[in-house]
Amino acid sequence: MISKITIDKVYETARLEEVIGDFVQLKKSGTNFKGLSPFTDERSPSFMVSPVKQIWKDFSSGKGGNVVAFLMEHEHFTYPEAIKYLAKKYNIEVEETEQSNEQKEQASERESMYLVSEFAQTHFKEMLWESELGKAIGLSYFKERGFTDETIKKFELGYCLDQWDGFTTAALDKGYRLEYLAKTGLTIVKEDSNNPNGARKFDRFKGRVMFPIHSLSGRVLGFGGRILKNDKKAAKYLNSPESDIYHKSKVLYGIYHAKQSIAKEDNCYLVEGYTDVIQFAQRGIDNVVSSSGTALTPEQIRLINRLTKNITVLFDGDAAGLRASLRGIDLILEQGMNVRVCTFPEGEDPDSFAKNNELEDVMMYLNDNSKDFIQFKASLLVKEANNDPIKRADTVRDIVNSISKIPDRIQKEVYIQECAQIMNISEAVLFNTLAQIGKKEDKNVQAQQKEEQKAFDVVRNTPEEKEEKVDVQYLLERKIIESLMLYGNYKEEFEDLVLKENSAGDLVLEPEISEIKVYEKIYLDLQEDEIELANEEFRKMYTRLIEALNEKEDFSITSFVNGLDQEMANQISSILMEEERYTLHDWERKEIFPKSKEIGVAQLVSETILTLRCFLIKKRMSTLQHATEDSTKDNREVLEEIMNYIQLNKLLNKKLNRVLS
Template sequence: MISPSSIDQVFETARVEEVIGDFVQLKKSGTNFKGLSPFSDERTPSFMVSPVKQIWKDFSTGKGGTAVSFLMEHEHFTYPEAIRYLAKKYNIELEETEQTNEQKEKADERESLYLVSEFASKYFQNILQKTDQGKSIGLSYFKERGFTEETIKKFDLGYSLDEWQAFTDEALKKGYKLEYLEKTGLTIVKDEKRFDRFKGRVMFPIKSMSGRVLGFGGRILITDKKAAKYLNSPESDIYHKSKVLYGIYDAKQSIAKEDNCYLVEGYTDVIQFHQTGIKNVVSSSGTALTSEQIRLINRLTKNITVLFDGDAAGMRASLRGIDLILEQGMNVRVCTFPEGEDPDSFARQNTLEELHDYLAENAKDFIQFKASVLYEESKNDPIRKAETIRDIVNSISKIPDRIKKEVYIQECARIMDISESVLFSTLAQMDKKELQEEDKRYKNEQKAFEVIKHQQPVKKVDVQYLMERKIIEILLLYGNKTEDFEDLVLKENDKGDLELEPVIQQARVFEKVFLDLQDDEMQFSNETFKTLYYTIIERLNQDTDFELKTFINSVDQDMANEITTILMDDERYTLDDWNRMDIYPKEKKHTVAQLVSETILSLRCFLIDQKVKEFQQETLKNKIDSNRNILEEVKDYSSLKMLLSRKLNRVL
């Protein structure tokens, strides 16, 4: 269990923009940052981070919260795991007691899979470094590949003994359950027999963006025609190979900093590049490139350079992934190595400067690369050449940006020696076909919408809901502030007439709000706001050093979502970047005291209107003459509203 003082230290130190910046490419937007949502597939930013409020909001999914809640949502951390991650990031030493067996058993299944994977990673590292078989076989292999001791430890490389159940026996001995060993794929269970999946292989742990071990890649070191050279963990609740990139944990900061990501094929390609000094590199781990993997990179940069072996098969394979990258609106360059070389061997034989120079000189734009590969195969065959050109135009059609499309069409015309008008005509046909399909989908969606539209009446604006929401926002942002509040009190003047006279009173904002609402016996109609209101008032009463981020971390996730929605609602409009179109929204210039007074008075006026409507309905319903009392009540309420309106400087 982590001590409260350690948790407080983590909260005080962690910066939400720095934490989220490790996972999402954030761009400055006024006082905030914006970026693409990591929780949905989008091309226009709807994700907002506020350094001032130390919270984030994803308007595409409705999720929001603090740095801790982001890690819990994005990385599926438990609360303690999120705290430990932040402590490690900010070099904070945590005070904590060891978990009991009972607490370990209470960990949910997903967490158990993570714990088993973490144990396996440390076990394989230990075997590599401290056993004779590990040193003579595994460590020797890595040293032959040119990996230094520092690199081996950085990437947590390991070795699995060439024995049928050495790992499984050790894991069971340490108290890890067989069902989780099987679910992670580390142990294969067949006919009541169990044996290690990665027997006799060097091990490459595959990590998430936050560094959690999700699965493994294992390479066999002996020649065995029956066994696969590389073997990956099977799919599990924590490992989905189509959504994971090898090396992303070690590369994420460099990718964002360099604004470019090198994409290679294998584990050793990543490690060798990293060791040479190029750290913004990841691998698709031997699987075909997927849209999910591209979106993972898209959060950090818009630029991908695909690196492939010099063989023809490797170059052909690269073409399949290019269209996927283009569809995501990203910029693609491709670099191939001399025949017989791959990124691993080339990096090993060259210095950092030589590698940088080679990549800079040989990285081609996708159009040049695709044309050069396909043109060589089709230059003497007019039919094949026509197919090649159509293939290139098809790739260009995937690009969302119209200006980029036109530039690439011009480039294609130059390289393939064909008129631009023919290519534009072909592109228009492809775009028209795609547009027709989009239109068809849209019409189907509209039909479904029309059904819903006729079924549901348009909801009216709930004024009381909005005002109650504004009160919660005021308490969260300014509840602890002390302000001078001007109130207008009815006093008799020298002539005996009643007039409004200003009186200044100093009070903390939450006290002013609480007393004003209590004086009029006003109750919240929305149950969520009601709960929030009393929770905030109680906390402000008890804690003179009330901090917003600490408070959000102390409430449950539903309440945290509601809080961030309230606080970030105004910020969502900055996502549209109105200033770029010379539209400048008027900024709020209310003082806090003025904002509090106007909100409370407006709510009072609204509730008076509601009360008068109730009296009117009662009068119509009863249809009797004895309505004098009701009329007196209506008159009193109308007078009160007139008085409140004068305070608000409103004309009735």
Template sequence: MISKATIDTVFETARVEEVIGDFVNLKRAGSNWKGLSPFSEERSPSFMVSPAKGIWKDFSSGKGGNSVAFLMEHSHFTYPEAIRYLAKKYNIEIEETEQTDEEKAITDVRESMYLVSEYAKTYFNNTLLNSEEGKAIGYSYFKERGFTNDTIKKFSLGYSPESWDAFTKEALGKGYKLEFLESTGLTIPRDDRPFDRFKGRVMFPIESMSGRVLGFGGRILTNDKKAAKYLNSPESEIYHKSKVLYGIFQAKQSIAKLNNCYLVEGYTDVIQFNQSGIENVVASSGTALTPDQIRLINRLTKNITVLFDGDAAGLRASVRGIDLILEEGMNVKVCTFPDGEDPDSFAKKTSYDDLVLYLETNAKDFIQFKASLLMNEAKNDPIKKADLIRDMVVSISKIPDRIQREIYIQECSRIMDISEQVLHSTLAQLVQKDVVEVGKKQKQEQKAFEIVKNENPFEAEKVDTLGNVEREIIKILLLYGNISEVFEEVLIGTNSEGEVDDLTEQIETKVCQKIYLSLQQDEVEFASILFRNIYNDLINVYLQNESFNLEQYMMHLNPEFAQAIADIIMDDEEHVLHNWQGQNIFPKTKLETLNQFVTDNLFTLRWFLISQFIENSKNSVSREPGADNIGFLTEANDYNGLLKKFSYKTGRVVVRYH
């Protein structure tokens, strides 16, 4: 179990914008940072990070919290794993305390699969470097490919022995359960004796963006024609081939920094490019490119350069992937290598400077690429040329941005020597077809909505007025509780004529004390259990400490509190996403009218509770003849008078909250 001192050090050291910046491409927005949500599909940023508060909020999914909460949500880390990850990132030594049997037992299936996969990576790497068989076969193979020891270490390359069950036997001996060896696909079940899936192969661990081992790719080194050259882990709870990219863990920082991602096909393409000094490269691992893989890159950059070898058949198949990239609103270029060369072989024999120059010089816009690729086939055949032009316009129609579409139409017109008018007409037909399809879908959804609506024709969603007010009071305590303000207090006294009257006095006090004393005086308790618990916890902190630091307070909150608090205090940051200042709209800050803001919320809470009491009193009135309702009516009348006084104080019209 990780010691409290280590956890404290991790929280004090970790910067939320640095932690999240490893996974999301963040851009500065005032004192905050913003980016595309890693939890939903979007093209406009709704993900906010506040370094000053040490928290983040994703407005598209509603998720939020501190840096540890992000790792738990994004990378499916357990709490201890998130702490260990941050400790490793910031070179913090972890102090351990004795773990109880109960704590050791709290390991779910996914975590067990991750642990088995991590062990397998270590085992295969150790076998490659330290066993006679591994050095003679696996290590020799990687050396022939030109990979250095540093490269082998960086990508944790390994070797699985030729023996049928060498890995399985070793893992079972270390205490790993057979069910998890089988569920990860490392071991193939058989009644008489389970055996290793990857026996006799060099191993390529496939890692998530956060560095967790999801699965493996294994290459056979013999000439066995019955066996597949490359073998991947099967789909599992933690490994989905269509949602991962090989090398993303090693490439993420370079991709974000250089604002471009090179996309290749194979493991060795990625490794050779890295060894040549180009790290912003990932591979689709031999599968057709998928929207999920593109969105993974989209979190880090909007620019993709697809690298292909000179194989014409492979190039034609790759064109489909380009359209998918365009549909995601990303910018795509294509770079091909000379005949007989692929990214691996070309990078191996080319210096870093020459490789960078080649990529910059030969990377073509997708329009130019399609034209050069397919014009050789079309040649002087007008029908094939027409098909080519139509194919190019189909690609253009996938682009969401109208201005970009217009520019590409102009470029296509110039390259293919055809009028823009004809291209616009074809594009309009394609776009209209898409609009019709969307319209049909919307009608179906609307029809479904109407059915639901007609089932409850008079039922409308109620506004949770009390919950909103309680939420605002929590927000005030979190953000402004330690600030001193001048408040107008109403006291009972005698006026100049000797009559008892309400007297006002200006009193300076801390916001937290104002709220606490007001609610204590009114004997008010929050209705929401969650808000009540947060309020009580906050008040205890304020009463016991002279100062309050939000970031430190967030450190040790349980996940439920952390999520709720992130939701509350980041709501005000959503206006940053809309860039009101850029539109010459300058909303007043809460600090400019803090005393009024606090007073209004306390009045609103009282207003609501009194209105609720009056309604309850009315409902308690007996309809029986001769019933004595004077007490109820008098009390309700007194409270009505109090509401009118609130109305006078705040300048509001008297309304009743139900």
């Protein structure tokens, strides 16, 4: 277990905006930061980070919490893993007691797979640097590619010995289970009735140099292995199979090392191979990732979209199937991103070009030869058309079809104008073609919606949808929790209303001024009226908050949230960040300046409690009125109680400046 001293130090040191900034591109928004949700597919920012409160809220998915909660949600870390990740990021030494065998057994399946993958990475590195065969074969290969020792260590490259089960045997000897070696794909298990042990075990990557594939947070998800001997039956490159921790369509090679540079440069270079990424990084260009030879997917694009809106796709000079690769560009456009394309001279690829040229020359080439996707696609397709009118018409349709993928209407129009100039065709024709494509897509969407509606109609229970009622008490109790969190320790002047009988014998509310802390005011008022919060979760939060505010003069939202369990921390974050939702709309830019709640804290708290009182009075009156429906009983006392409540309700509403009908 990790010691409390370490956990406290991690919470004190970690900066939420820095940690989340490694995964999401954040932009300043007043005192907060905003960005695109890392949990849903969206084009408008609904993700808010508060550096002051050290909490975050994702309005599109409903998730929220502190820095540890983010890592647990985003990276699927356990609590100890999140603490260790933060400790490593901020160079904090982790003090922990050794886990027992029983605790190790209780580790989750996913965690067991991660542990196996991390062992494999360490093993392959050791084989590369420490075994004679590893140095002679694997290390020699990397040196021939021009990689320095520093680069090889940075990307944690390795070598799997050319033995049938060398790695598997080493892993089993260390206590790792064959079940997880098979599930990660590191070991191939084949049933064999002739084998006394019942199954034969093979190393999947035997005789290959190894490229570990990391998640955005740096965990080892899988491997890519390149064979070094000439074997026509074996694939040149082999990747880990799909597993619970490795989904190749959702991963980009090099993203862990590139993420900070991508956000800083506000651009991501997209290449095809592992060595392209490594060679660029060695040359000094870090904002490079690879799709690892697979076709680009929407999930991979969204991974980049969290860090930047700009992608530059780098193609080999003689890339086979370049035409097919253009489909990836359409996917990038669909995600609302800006895409440029750069091809290298014939016979060159990103790896060789970076290896054979200095940093300044590489950067100059990229800047001079990166084309807007319209220019690139038009020039490529026009060459193919070769003055054939039919092919030329198909080329125009192809380009307009790409433009139709762009969500932004202004960008669409600009690209249509550019396409008209390049293809020497009227804008009107192109706009008509774009409109036809749009109508066709709309019809397809409508047809799909009709089918979905039919399916919905089959299971619909009631012909009419009922409007959801507003739970007034829930909202008021939520407001009380928010007031305690934000202003609990504020000392304010409150005007209390004391119920007194005047000279005429009527009940009246007389004002009395007192200066006390907000949490004391709320506690005393609720105690006086014997009000207990109805919502069970709010009751728990209320108790914890009153205790914390009473015990600590220096009450801190950050410390309080860090001490809560994940579920309650999420709920507290939702309450605290609800108001921040409106800052996403940039009201100041529209010359609308919302009034800060801190200007009238006493008024806010008093009105909330008074409104809750009025609500509960009306609720009590309704219960009493139902009791009078039985005409066989003597209801005089009940009616008298109702009249008292009516009079009190009038007085409270008068204080709230409300007119009762």
